[in-house]
Amino acid sequence: QVQLVESGGGLVQAGGSLRLSCAASGRTFSNYGMGWFRQAPGKEREFVAAISWSGGSTYFADSVKGRFTISRDNAKNTVYLQMSSLKPEDTAVYFCAADLRGGIYSTQDYDYWGQGTQVTVSS
Secondary structure, eight states: OEEEEEEEOOEEEOOOOOEEEEEEEEGGGGGGGGEEEEOOOOOOEEEEEEOOTTTTTTOTTTTTTTTEEEEEEETTTTTEEEOOOGGGGGGGGEEEEEEOOOOSSOOOOEEOOOOEEEEEEEE
């Protein structure tokens, strides 16, 4: 089992920045690829970013490329999502997820999920 707890969400004006954190506990964190997804009201959960177990590979949705970065600190069992140049359309609940099977983009690739943190971007 892996427990994931997100933090860092909040209300920010368009153009602003936020850093989300996801703290993991349980099984060996460094064994897992990690991803961030988001879900806006009335919409399906969508891929945002992912990072390999070593941190050597990162992946981003086209909608956030150049604005978001993902990183991880395996010593702290934490993955981060740095969000810059935020737009109102980035408003959603953001979830982190852990994957042991090497998937990247699909929610079905991920084995464990956090409860989510709300990000609201005002115009």
